[in-house]
Amino acid sequence: MNVDILTLMNLVDLLICLVVLVSAIGVAVHRNLLAAVVFAGVASLAVSYLFLRLAAPDVAMTEAAIGAGLSTVIFLIAVRKTRETEDGS
Amino acid sequence: MKTLLELALVLAAAAALLSVYRLIKGPEAFSRAVALDVLTLITMPMMAGLALWVRRSIYLDVALVYAVLSFLGVMALARYADRGV
Amino acid sequence: MERAVRYLVSIAALWALWLALVGTLDPQEVVAGGVIAVLVTLVAGGAPFTGRSLRILAPKRLAWALAYIPYMVWAIVKANLDVARRVVDPRLPINPGIVRVKTRLKHPVARTALANSITLTPGTLSVDICGDELYIHWVDVQAKDIEEATREIVSGFERYLEVIFEDAA
């Protein structure tokens, strides 16, 4: 099995794009807001890897700081201050 | 040696796929959080490998920042479950 | 005197961390790292090395800490082979439960290190600490009572951590 490393990397990129898509759909469809926060975290992780792959380490670092650190914490504070599911329980 | 590194990349990608399965399926939010943790730990070596591939050491800083901040995110999630952030 | 030493140790540690992160000995980086290390130490009041924890730098403790590293590495490798064996086995041989163990350690840092070590070793995951009792999720529960569980899980680490962190030893 002699796969060229370039095509292999591109396949992995496609996989990561799929992960972004799946987690974005997950954010949209989940009624449980805690799960939606986790999906948002995964989306930002995958997007950060893609930025790195596109040779933009500074953007990737910012995405990591905002997506994984700040927005997770702020979302959690907001969820705690309001309610846990979209249906209002 | 290139073959070994390719094998490692394939294994890491397969691991990412498996943990995405758990992310989608996970019955409760905490199983999804475990999947997020594992995904982070898979992505960090992939970022470091990317740094080796393009020979730029600044890529390692991204992995370091990611390690610090994902720890923060998971801790926030755990504290949320306990008594609020 | 104690206070000045504490500040100096803190500055040296932060400076070393800075230099390790930038990875060069460029004069600019050295000066910037020194300034930032001093500023952080002044703002934090020597916080990383408060109280009696400076005594951790005694030679006997350092020797035991060095001996702890290979012990820990071996424990981690064993843990991973154990996990690998369980995961690839199609029958999934697990027998899980949460057990209670007791620890002799008093110092908070020692207890944190103990809980971390337990999490990284074969089949055990610390769930909670209350007082001197730890609650541990065990994949394959063997022990019948609290003494046996304590002997199986905690004792090996306690021997090292007691010398490294506690005053009594």
Next chain:
Amino acid sequence: MAVNVVIGSVLVALGAAFLFLGALGIVRMPDLYNRMQAGTKATTLGNLLTLVGLGLIEPAWMLKLLLIALFVLMTNPISSHALARGAYRAGVPLTEGSVRDEYREALEEHGEEVPS
């Protein structure tokens, strides 16, 4: 071929194998706590091995990679411990086949409410 590159590549492949086993563990295990066991241990060692292996391939980066590895080694058990505690208190149950649960007994003794 330099010997450090050979050893480094072998370590990277081994570490990726452990990462894969950890991910397989979180898919196959029946409940959150068992998943966490596989997830934490296997991925920690996998991470350490891959980072050290990459450091052997490129010795100039060894120090920084070791710092990242040390950070992962110290924080990963803490985050999984916190997650397990939070999950138990939020009422995530143990799996059917669990043989014992001394934590619930202790919490009930202290008069704390645990949803199940």
